[in-house]
Amino acid sequence: MRxxxxxxxxxxxxxxxxxxCIEFIETAARIGCDAVKFQLFKIDQLFxxxxxxxxxxxxxxxxxxLPLEFLPELAKKSRENGLQFTCTPFYIEAVRELEPYxxxxxxxxxxxxxxxxxxxxxxxxxxxxxxxxxATLDEIGxxxxxxxxxxxxxLTILHCVSGYPVPVEACNLAxxxxxxxxxxCDVGWSDxxxxxxxxxxxxxxxxxxxxxxxxxxxxKGAEYATGHCWLPDEIAPVIAARxxxxxxxxxGVKEPTxxxxxxxxxxxxxxxxxxxxxxxxxAWAKK
Numbered sequence: 001m002r003x004x005x006x007x008x009x010x011x012x013x014x015x016x017x018x019x020x021c022i023e024f025i026e027t028a029a030r031i032g033c034d035a036v037k038f039q040l041f042k043i044d045q046l047f048x049x050x051x052x053x054x055x056x057x058x059x060x061x062x063x064x065x066l067p068l069e070f071l072p073e074l075a076k077k078s079r080e081n082g083l084q085f086t087c088t089p090f091y092i093e094a095v096r097e098l099e100p101y102x103x104x105x106x107x108x109x110x111x112x113x114x115x116x117x118x119x120x121x122x123x124x125x126x127x128x129x130x131x132x133x134x135a136t137l138d139e140i141g142x143x144x145x146x147x148x149x150x151x152x153x154x155l156t157i158l159h160c161v162s163g164y165p166v167p168v169e170a171c172n173l174a175x176x177x178x179x180x181x182x183x184x185c186d187v188g189w190s191d192x193x194x195x196x197x198x199x200x201x202x203x204x205x206x207x208x209x210x211x212x213x214x215x216x217x218x219x220k221g222a223e224y225a226t227g228h229c230w231l232p233d234e235i236a237p238v239i240a241a242r243x244x245x246x247x248x249x250x251x252g253v254k255e256p257t258x259x260x261x262x263x264x265x266x267x268x269x270x271x272x273x274x275x276x277x278x279x280x281x282x283a284w285a286k287k
Contacts, residue, residue, distance in 0.1 A: 002246070004188065004203050006033045006239055007086070007106075007129075007212040012064035013221025013229065014038070021070060022077050023217060029081035031236040032243055036083050037106055037212070038066050038074065040098060041090035064222055068097060075101035086129070095120040102126065104154075106212075109133030109162050109190075115146045122152030129210065130155065131190045133162030137182060144183055156210050157183060160190035165228040171198055176206040186210060192228040196238045203242065 008028035014021045021038070028036040043062040044052065052059050071087075078085035084103040089095045090111065098105070104127035111117055112135050121128050128147060132140050140157065147155055159176045171193055180187040188210030189202035202208040216229040223229055250257075256264055266276040 002034055003209050004242060005035070005210045006242075007035045007037050007210065008033045008215040009037045009212055011039060011214050011221075011223055011229075012061070013214075013216045013223055014066065015220075015222065016063065016065070016067060018067075018070050018073060020217070021066075021074055024215065025074065025077045025081055025083065027217060027232050028215065029083050031232050032239040034084060035086055035103070036078055037086045037088065039088045039090065039108075040066055040068070040071075040094045041088075045091040071098070071101045089117065089121070092116060092120055095124065099124055099126075104129060107131065109135065109160050112139060112143055115143075118143055118146045118152075119150040122147045122150035125151070125153075127154035127156070128152055129158060129188075129212075131158045131160040131212075132179070133160035133190070137178070140179065141182070144185075155183075156186040156188060158188045158190040158210060158212060159208075161192060163228075164192055164223075164226045165194050166192040168193060168195055168198060171202075173198070173202050173206050176202060176208055180207070188212070194228055194230055194234070196234075199238050200241070 008024070010021070010024045014024060025036050042065060043059070047058050066087075075085040086102050086104050086106055087098050088106045088108050089098055090108070095105070095117070105121040105124070106129040107118060107121065109131040112130065112132060118128070118130075130143060130147070144155065144157075157179050159173070159179055161170055161172065163170060173189070176187050176189060186209040187207075189199070189206075189208040190212040191199055191202075192214070193199075199211055199213070202211065213235060214223065214229040215235065216224040216231060219231065221229060265280050268275050269277045271278065
């Protein structure tokens, strides 16, 4: 897996349009992401009836539901574009519905406390990415215990601040290291800052192995106005900068590289400590 592993979160910006969903997938691939993520919820299984009865705003979110019949095509298109496909299940049956298609599962911060949902994901044997917005370390620890107790073995925890958008001074990136020290798993950053410096800091200073961010195509997505969604030309340079640095990793073998091979003979000769090697000096003496 590439490090950092970038996940483009489509969230509810797809407008229930399969062609727009596919455009998200193609865009995520073009800007260098590793995975694309959708959300699978039913509004009457997301909010309690007391809320839906009184709130027209919450009822209106039914328009944000991802049609179940889209899943095969979205998973296929993701893989054709070199991306892993994932989706957040927001009801128990969604775990089963996603199982043939999702490369891994993601549980949102708001569902962190729902043991049954974590157990259902763990039972599939697939990797789980767990967001931790609003959570305490004890609550995260309980979720980890539930996951491992249900047989889960591959877990990534994302430090997250559930502000939309979150101010820089509220990001608390140092919590990435706190979580890493507490739990034996990969730890990353789920971004709501829409700030390139925050993303770079999460990676460079705190070693975030995964970065999830919300993506919109054109400022027309249902969640764009909230202020936490990146546009393609905003996030693309951030990802490109990380990918460019991957070339510096090399193969780990300590040997002269092409950038320095010509200077090897210009080192101090062991016989007298003078530069360059004697053979070079002799060649120069004949000039």
